[in-house]
Amino acid sequence: MRAVAVVSAGMTAFGELWQSSLRDLFGDAAAAALRGVDAMRVDSIYVGNMAGGQFVGQEHLGPLLADQLGLRGVPATRVESACASGGAALRCGFLEVASGASDMVLVAGVEKMTDGADVTAVLATAADQEQEVYQGVTFPGLYAMIARAHMHTRGTTEEDLHWVSVKNHRHGALNPKAQFRREVSLHDVASSSLVAAPLRLLHCSPVSDGAAAVLLVPLERAREFTDKPVRIRGSGMASSSLTLAERADPAVLDAVRASGERAYRMAGITPRDVQLAEVHDCFSIAEICVLEALDLTAGVSAAEAARTGYSALGGERPINTSGGLKSKGHPVGATGVAQVIEIFEQLRGEAGARQVQGASLGVTQNMGGSGASSVVHVLERV
Amino acid sequence: MRAVAVVSAGMTAFGELWQSSLRDLFGDAAAAALRGVDAMRVDSIYVGNMAGGQFVGQEHLGPLLADQLGLRGVPATRVESACASGGAALRCGFLEVASGASDMVLVAGVEKMTDGADVTAVLATAADQEQEVYQGVTFPGLYAMIARAHMHTRGTTEEDLHWVSVKNHRHGALNPKAQFRREVSLHDVASSSLVAAPLRLLHCSPVSDGAAAVLLVPLERAREFTDKPVRIRGSGMASSSLTLAERADPAVLDAVRASGERAYRMAGITPRDVQLAEVHDCFSIAEICVLEALDLTAGVSAAEAARTGYSALGGERPINTSGGLKSKGHPVGATGVAQVIEIFEQLRGEAGARQVQGASLGVTQNMGGSGASSVVHVLERV
Numbered sequence: 031m032r033a034v035a036v037v038s039a040g041m042t043a044f045g046e047l048w049q050s051s052l053r054d055l056f057g058d059a060a061a062a063a064l065r066g067v068d069a070m071r072v073d074s075i076y077v078g079n080m081a082g083g084q085f086v087g088q089e090h091l092g093p094l095l096a097d098q099l100g101l102r103g104v105p106a107t108r109v110e111s112a113c114a115s116g117g118a119a120l121r122c123g124f125l126e127v128a129s130g131a132s133d134m135v136l137v138a139g140v141e142k143m144t145d146g147a148d149v150t151a152v153l154a155t156a157a158d159q160e161q162e163v164y165q166g167v168t169f170p171g172l173y174a175m176i177a178r179a180h181m182h183t184r185g186t187t188e189e190d191l192h193w194v195s196v197k198n199h200r201h202g203a204l205n206p207k208a209q210f211r212r213e214v215s216l217h218d219v220a221s222s223s224l225v226a227a228p229l230r231l232l233h234c235s236p237v238s239d240g241a242a243a244v245l246l247v248p249l250e251r252a253r254e255f256t257d258k259p260v261r262i263r264g265s266g267m268a269s270s271s272l273t274l275a276e277r278a279d280p281a282v283l284d285a286v287r288a289s290g291e292r293a294y295r296m297a298g299i300t301p302r303d304v305q306l307a308e309v310h311d312c313f314s315i316a317e318i319c320v321l322e323a324l325d326l327t328a329g330v331s332a333a334e335a336a337r338t339g340y341s342a343l344g345g346e347r348p349i350n351t352s353g354g355l356k357s358k359g360h361p362v363g364a365t366g367v368a369q370v371i372e373i374f375e376q377l378r379g380e381a382g383a384r385q386v387q388g389a390s391l392g393v394t395q396n397m398g399g400s401g402a403s404s405v406v407h408v409l410e411r412v
Numbered sequence: 413m414r415a416v417a418v419v420s421a422g423m424t425a426f427g428e429l430w431q432s433s434l435r436d437l438f439g440d441a442a443a444a445a446l447r448g449v450d451a452m453r454v455d456s457i458y459v460g461n462m463a464g465g466q467f468v469g470q471e472h473l474g475p476l477l478a479d480q481l482g483l484r485g486v487p488a489t490r491v492e493s494a495c496a497s498g499g500a501a502l503r504c505g506f507l508e509v510a511s512g513a514s515d516m517v518l519v520a521g522v523e524k525m526t527d528g529a530d531v532t533a534v535l536a537t538a539a540d541q542e543q544e545v546y547q548g549v550t551f552p553g554l555y556a557m558i559a560r561a562h563m564h565t566r567g568t569t570e571e572d573l574h575w576v577s578v579k580n581h582r583h584g585a586l587n588p589k590a591q592f593r594r595e596v597s598l599h600d601v602a603s604s605s606l607v608a609a610p611l612r613l614l615h616c617s618p619v620s621d622g623a624a625a626v627l628l629v630p631l632e633r634a635r636e637f638t639d640k641p642v643r644i645r646g647s648g649m650a651s652s653s654l655t656l657a658e659r660a661d662p663a664v665l666d667a668v669r670a671s672g673e674r675a676y677r678m679a680g681i682t683p684r685d686v687q688l689a690e691v692h693d694c695f696s697i698a699e700i701c702v703l704e705a706l707d708l709t710a711g712v713s714a715a716e717a718a719r720t721g722y723s724a725l726g727g728e729r730p731i732n733t734s735g736g737l738k739s740k741g742h743p744v745g746a747t748g749v750a751q752v753i754e755i756f757e758q759l760r761g762e763a764g765a766r767q768v769q770g771a772s773l774g775v776t777q778n779m780g781g782s783g784a785s786s787v788v789h790v791l792e793r794v
Contacts, residue, residue, distance in 0.1 A: 031512045051542075074649075083537045084465045087545070090494040090538040093651035093667070093784035097658075103670055105649035106785070107500045108492045112472040118489045122504055129511035130413045131647075155465045156472040160433075163469070265513075267456075267487035269475035276479075285475070288485055402475035403488070 031128040033249035035259040035412070038063050039371040044240035044359030045209040052086050052142035057098045059241035059364075060138050067245065067255065069099065073132035075106035078119030078139035079363035082108075084152045086145050095138070112156035113312060115139060116242070116366025117267075117396030117405030124265050124407075127246050138243035139367035149237050153362070156399045158272040170234060170313070172274050172400040174226035177315040180281040181228070186318065186333040188228050192219040193336035194314035195232050195356055201343055202353020204383040207368075209238055209359030233314040238359035242367035244374065249412065258378040263391075264299070264408035266292025272402045283401040286323035290395065290406045297408035299391070301325040306347060306376060306386050308369035310397035310404075311354040317341075320395055321349065324406070343384060351376065351384045366396030366405060377411040413510040415631035417641040417794070420445050421753040426622035426741030427591040434468050434524035439480045441623035441746075442520050449627065449637065451481065455514035457488040460501030460521035461745035464490075466534045468527050477520070494538035495694060497521060498624070498748025499649075499778030499787030506647050506789075509628050520625035521750070523743035531619050535744070538781045540654040552616060552695070554656050554782040556608035559697040562663040563610070568700065568715040570610050574601040575718035576696035577614045577738055583725055584735020586765040589750075591620055591741030615696040620741035624749035626756065631794065640760040645773075646681070646790035648674025654784045665783040668705035672777065672788045679790035681773070683707040688729060688758060688768050690751035692779035692786075693736040699723075702777055703731065706788070725766060733758065733766045748778035748787060759793040 040062020042055050050058070056077070064072070075096050083089040092106030111118040116139030123137035143149055154168040162172070180186045196216055202208035214232055222231040245255070252259035268288035274280050294300060307326060311317035321332040326347060327340065335341040341349035352358045352372035355365060373392035375381045390411045397404045422444020424437050432440070438459070446454070457478050465471040474488030493500040498521030505519035525531055536550040544554070562568045578598055584590035596614055604613040627637070634641030650670035656662050676682060689708060693699035703714040708729060709722065717723040723731035734740045734754035737747060755774035757763045772793045779786045 081465055081471055083463050083534075084471075086541070087537050088541045089463055089466075089492060090654060090781055090784065092493050092500075093781070094540065094654045096651045097653050101651075102653055103650055103667070105503075105671075106493075106651045107504070107649070109504075110471060110490045110492060111474050111488075118474075121487075122489070122491075122507075125504075125511045125513055126507050128513065129507045131507055131510065152465075155469050158476065159468070159470045267489070268485055269478045269483075269488045271479050271484055272472060272476045285485070289487075399472055399475070402472065 032130055034124050034127045034246055034262045035249040035252035036244045036374050037247050037252050037255035037259050038245045039374050041207060041242035041368055041371055042240050043207045044238045044361055046144045047239040048144060052082060052140060053094060053098045055142060055239060055241035056095045056138055056140045059243040060099050060136060063243035063245050069101060071134050072101055072104055072136050073134050074126055075104055075136045076119040076123045077108045078115035078366060079108055080110055080112055080115045080141060081152050085147045086142050111403045112398030113362040114366055114396045114398035114403045114405050115363040120366060120370060120407060121265050121267055121405055123246050124262050127248055133248060135246045136243060137246060137367060138241060139364035140241035141361035141363040142239050143237050143361060144239050161273045170226040170229055173313040173315055174229045175274060176280050177228050180315060183281060190333040190337060191233050191314040192216050194317045195219045197336040197342050198311060198350050198354040198356040201351050201384060202357025205353045205358055208353040208357050209236055210357045229313055235312045235355035235360035238361040240359060240361035240364045242364045242371055244367060244370055259412055260374050260377050261410045261412045262407055263410045264293035264297030266290060266406045268404055270402050272399060274400045281319055283319050283323045285401055285404040286320050286395060286397060289404040290324040293406035293408050299408060303391055304393050305389050305391055306351060307349055307393040308352060308372050309349060309395040311350060311356050312360060324395060348386050351386060369394040369396060370407060373409045377409060414512055416506050416509045416628055416644045417631040417634035418626045418756050419629050419634050419637035419641050420627045421756050423589060423624035423750055423753055424622050425589045426620045426743055428526045429621040430526060434464060434522060435476060435480045437524060437621060437623035438477045438520055438522045441625040442481050442518060445625035445627050451483060453516050454483055454486055454518050455516050456508055457486055457518045458501040458505045459490045460497035460748055461490055462492055462494055462497045462523060463534050467529045468524050493785045494780030495744040496748055496778045496780035496785045496787050497745040502748060502752060502789060503647050503649055503787055505628050506644050509630055515630060517628045518625060519628060519749060520623060521746035521748055522623035523745040524621050525619045525743060526621050543655045552608040552611055555695040555697055556611045557656060558662050559610050562697060565663060572715040572719060573615050573696040574598050576699045577601045579718040579724050580693060580732050580736040580738040583733050583766060584739025587735045587740055590735040590739050591618055592739045611695055617694045617737035617742040620743040622741060622743035622746045624746045624753055626749060626752055641794055642756050642759050643792045643794045644789055645792045646675035646679030648672060648788045650786055652784050654781060656782045663701055665701050665705045667783055667786040668702050668777060668779060671786040672706040675788035675790050681790060685773055686775050687771050687773055688733060689731050689775040690734060690754050691731060691777040693732060693738050694742060706777060730768050733768060751776040751778055752789060755791045759791060
């Protein structure tokens with residue numbers, strides 16, 4: 031396999047972007063990623079998108095978006111793995127460059143969620159329709175069950191959940207692209223309305239519009255494009271049962287664990303080597319479960335990592351310096367690519383007020399459903 | 413890039429399969445493809461599916477279907493490019509094996525279309541919502557315009573269209589998996605009801621349920637699985653404008669042409685080397701346009717290829733020996749994979765009454781929308 035590098039990136043701000051259509055969002059992010067590049071050299075495009083058909087009545091996004099960029103003719107494929115669609119698209123692009131079939135692949139993620147669809151119902155099509163949704167459960171309920179299980183078996187408290195949100199909003203307040211650029215207090219979180227007990231509004235990521243894009247090339251050619259390429263050193267993906275009830279322990283995200291192990295193995299690293307990570311905090315409990323599954327809190331309790339500052343900017347291993355899904359926003363198809371952009375900027379020393387000093391190796395983890403799919407990438411400054 | 417081979421295949425019959433759910437269909441096809449194989453060796457799964465979210469309320473098919481096979485944990489990604497979803501999924505699987513990242517990839521396509529959704533409206537989400545569907549046009553109308561343009565510039569007649577249907581039903585009558593296993597006469601086609609002039613009911617592929625699956629491995633290991641591997645010698649994909657009106661000539665399928673040229677180039681062949689092909693006859697006019705775009709009727713008119721027997725079983729270059737989408741059926745996400753299965757069986761000498769004697773090299777062409785995406789594969793007996 032050829033070594034693969036990310037050489038540029040672009041993203042829209044995330045938020046309720048009522049003035050922008052899906053194709054506008056994609057075009058803005060992709061054009062930013064292609065700035066200064068001869069776009070005619072793009073060999074292939076992958077678009078991560080969960081539910082364009084349901085959200086805005088538009089499937090077949092590959093050719094639509096290639097054309098939007100003026101790249102009519104270029105192969106363009108949409109990839110879907112629910113909220114892990116962006117990570118899955120990145121993996122396809124990585125494999126295409128690694129194979130030698132293509133020398134320049136644009137990977138984008140996009141979602142337009144605020145155009146009037148019943149968002150909770152659309153998102154629920156990522157859960158098992160026959161075994162879960164038909165019974166009336168949607169994702170806040172599923173993650174509430176995960177939280178209850180975690181509290182029951184590990185003694186995790188509601189305050190542990192609050193701290194994840196407080197930390198991520200603190201990070202997001204420093205991110206000009208974040209949907210919520212403001213801090214929230216422990217009291218704000220604790221007194222926000224209950225959505226599905228024990229999860230409160232400020233434990234939940236928002237409904238968002240947005241797009242993100244990165245450009246991949248063989249590492250050996252990366253310096254034609256930038257002085258600061260970032261290598262994709264490892265890529266791992268895994269699945270689990272779509273139905274939460276079929277897992278041995280609802281609070282153990284086995285697909286996250288397997289995808290992390292595969293990515294670490296391909297990269298030839300251990301969790302100890304990871305300096306920072308963007309993980310899938312669709313609900314605050316998810317960040318805690320993911321840190322455990324990726325073994326990223328050696329020596330401390332994952333539930334206490336936010337409270338103690340371990341996972342905060344300035345701490346031993348900053349997690350979700352972008353603000354995470356909670357504060358940055360969660361346009362579902364875009365999230366996996368936006369995570370990569372945060373690590374890309376951190377490793378290049380371009381993260382501004384959020385900069386983790388000396389960062390040279392980071393990880394992204396993107397998840398679909400209640401953890402039924404997970405994609406992990408290991409990124410390294412070269 | 414490593415050479416890649418198809419070593420086994422499985423598919424359901426196509427039809428209105430009201431007793432089977434989407435996961436049943438997938439499970440049946442995939443289990444048939446995995447018969448005699450240690451399924452625990454599957455490294456990755458790709459699922460081509462156009463609109464599970466809209467047809468049956470289920471996105472996130474990757475993990476759902478991996479679990480259905482007892483392969484919980486295996487990476488599983490859904491790929492969508494409208495009616496070219498199956499071909500696009502095959503391309504992703506091909507690239508993953510070619511890259512060296514995986515040694516066994518299951519590629520499946522599935523669609524469940526008869527569960528009550530408004531099929532024409534769902535399919536229309538593969539056209540441009542803003543520029544086409546909002547104006548009231550759906551695919552029969554778009555292909556009718558393609559037919560009119562073809563008649564206008566090339567003198568193609570309605571009878572030319574009829575002959576494509578007559579030929580494909582003659583082939584499909586020999587295919588135990590076909591939805592319509594019966595011949596139709598020229599008079600049947602000419603007197604069938606008008607759908608969108610000049611297209612009649614018997615120029616249109618049907619609404620179908622079905623699934624198809626193939627197993628890919630590196631060519632160098634193929635003989636561990638079969639004495640008759642089939643190599644994927646070329647893979648090409650291309651896009652065009654989603655909107656038909658933006659193309660220079662509506663009857664010229666430029667994405668088909670580009671995808672064919674790319675696949676021929678990778679395979680190191682010319683159209684003259686192609687002995688048989690499965691092409692995307694969603695409407696009869698499409699077969700004629702595709703044969704032109706792929707340059708598969710050297711010396712004869714593509715419009716007359718069916719009438720003269722050139723493209724019939726026993727002719728110089730049999731096209732759609734499976735019965736094509738018209739007679740075999742068109743469960744949209746499954747079609748691209750089912751095309752590969754027909755060529756796979758032909759090259760192995762296992763096509764029964766449809767066998768093309770001495771077939772050693774064939775092509776598949778799978779298309780999305782009114783030709784906005786196209787995927788071509790070149791398959792060879794080794």
